[in-house]
Amino acid sequence: MSNLILNGLANGILYGGGLALLAVGMNLIFGVLNVIHLAYGQCVMVALYAVYVFAVLLHLPLLVSCVIAVGISALLALLIHVAVVNPLLKAPLINQLLALAGVMIVLENIILAVFGSDYLGIQISFPVFAIGDVYIKISSLIPFGVGIATLALLWLFLNRTYTGLAIRAIVQDRDMAELMGVQTGRVYWVTFAIGGILAGVVAACFAPIYTVHPHFGAGFTLTAFVIVVLGGLGNLLGGSIAAFLIGVISQVTGVVFTSEIGEILVYAIFIIFILFRPQGLLGARVRT
């Protein structure tokens, strides 16, 4: 039993790397545009299908298909921004949410119409190695490694470039940033594109692990949102910590009980947090 928990712990930490990536994308979009990207998981789902199309149907090398999928995901994000989010930036927040729920339905059903509802996946098996009693799959090391690397790159981008500075300025105070001459319109679409790229990278990481089907995305969106709330809205560091926490919780409970209990627990934690501690784990003040 303790052995199982140890394995769950290890896998949870590895899984958390992918989740951190997922949540950071949503967190950035929330922090900069104040929009809850309800169709974020569906973007990951579309990118996973893109990996499948290029790797399995068109027989391209996996790495190439992943790069193409990241590109497609970024384009999709830009499309969503231009067609749906941008016209609604000044609208009531609930309208944005409903329109993005519409995007969610559209993406799911287009995929359903094109690919059908079967589970599809790339048939690749990676070796497993053991450290003592803990078995670790190479395929779950990939999301961890790529996740950490991408987070580092993102950190560099946010702290070392002008656009990154603009993004951080807008997260802190949108009106003031605008007054200081930050071109918010440009930063908005750059942020959305980054979100799309992150969704694509997540998809590329998860492609060897998961088989994908049209309703795959909803769980991702909610998990990402749970992490964002847990870490504190707009707080990237808290989000990363929360991602590992959620990864461990869901994997360990998944091993000890069943995966459904793990998921239910994650959602229950979310509801408790949004009620009693909406500022998140680290307690950063949330602007209203």
Add this chain to the structure above:
Amino acid sequence: MKRGTRLLYPAVLCGLFLFLLIAPFRLPLYGTHIFILIFIWSAVATAWSYMARFGVVSLGHGAVLGIGAYTTALLFNYYGVSPLIGMLIGGVLSVIYFAGIGYFCFRFGVIGHYFAVTTLVQVMMVYLLIIYFRDFSGGSLGLTVNSLGTNPLFFQFHSKTHFYFIALAFLLLTLYVWKKIHQSRIRRAMTAIDNDEAAAASIGIPIVKYKTMVTAISAFFTAIGGVIYAQYMMTLHPDVLSSVDASLGIAFKAILGGMYTLWGPFVGATLIIGLEEYFRVVHGATLIGWSVAAYGIVIIVLVIFFPKGLHGTLKEVLEKKRNE
């Protein structure tokens, strides 16, 4: 001109009433089936709009639908409790559950789109719980209600005609409740809260009380709608009754028609169910994805350009014309 319209309105109403009365006897079975679906989902969408029209948008009504329907069906299947009683138990349970969540959300200031996302998360929880207790609830394979043929005491009818009138009566009831809320104190309080919550609180309107009340009414009628649907179909499935898609489906029907007007949810439900069935019958199952995607796009366009929905926008235009 004015007199003409005054006469026209009752005439159309009478004609519609007669048509609805005769329809189930004249229409083919399939036609009756469509009408029943439209009535039930319109009623549920109307119940959803009780709270949504005041800015308390829930994206989790599927959970309420599922709790009502599953409670009733499980009580009947395992303990032989008549669905007529089970329906009330299910309704009350849904109210306790959903208004409970609502109470805590309103109490702790979870409003607007945070409330919407919270309801979306709880729907996933109910969905997963139904699947987790698969030995009892049938899980993702669904649950079949034990059939007794036609037995009014156990709310089972063989013929569609019965359900046609039950569903119609239920729809009229939900519309009546809409009217009642519209005429009551609740509407004035809720409108004030919707406009400016802090201002409403400062002049002494008990925000939490009114919001919870509206949520409870909405949850109760939604749950009853779920029970009628389950008793009509005789089978329950978590994907249909308590999934994220089901919840969004309810919301979208109301938004499409217009969630601020009495007839909006009905117009929306009629259009969506009509279109879905049309595509399913004429083009087969492969086009279902495309048709749903198309209505998703219509929803996005409506939310961006006509946030008041089809019926709401139409009504506004007509009223503007009349005033000129």
